[in-house]
Amino acid sequence: MAYAIIRSGGKQFRVEEGARVRLPTINKRAGEAVELEALVVGGADGGVKIGSPLVEGARVAATVVDHGxxxxxxVFKKKRRKQYKRTQGHRQNYTTVKIDSIG
Structure with missing residues (x-):
């Protein structure tokens, strides 16, 4: 099975065809197609293409499934003996995509 290492939102993800992957938020609506940059592409035959920084002509096509x-x-901050305590919460936004093809 072919795989690729893609870059999205400043992070790298290993993906395969047909997989669903959570990526940092992408500004597309559910059902829309998106093209991602491939850094490394590996084929089913064992051949690997490594880009510097991207593999030329390699495209990873995906479809946005949903956002969440x-x-x-x-995050809890505290300073001892000073009566200082702060609590803060954070929830990161993400986009789930389905990898359609690697080529």
């Missing part, structure tokens, strides 16, 4: 928010992360 991740689990809540709690």
């Amino acid at each position: 928010r991740g689990e809540k992360i709690i």
Whole structure:
């Protein structure tokens, strides 16, 4: 099965055809197609193409499935003996995409 390492939102993800992947938010509506940049492409035959930084002509086609928010992360700050405590929560937005083709 072919795979690729793509770049989205300043992070890298290993994807395969037919997989669903959570990426940082992409400004597209559900059902819209999106093209992602491929850094590394590996084929079913074992051949690997490594880009510098991108593989020329390699495109990863995907479809936006939905948007959502991740689990809540709690940030707690405290300074001892000073009666200083702060609690802050954060939920990261994400986009789920389905990888249609790697080529």
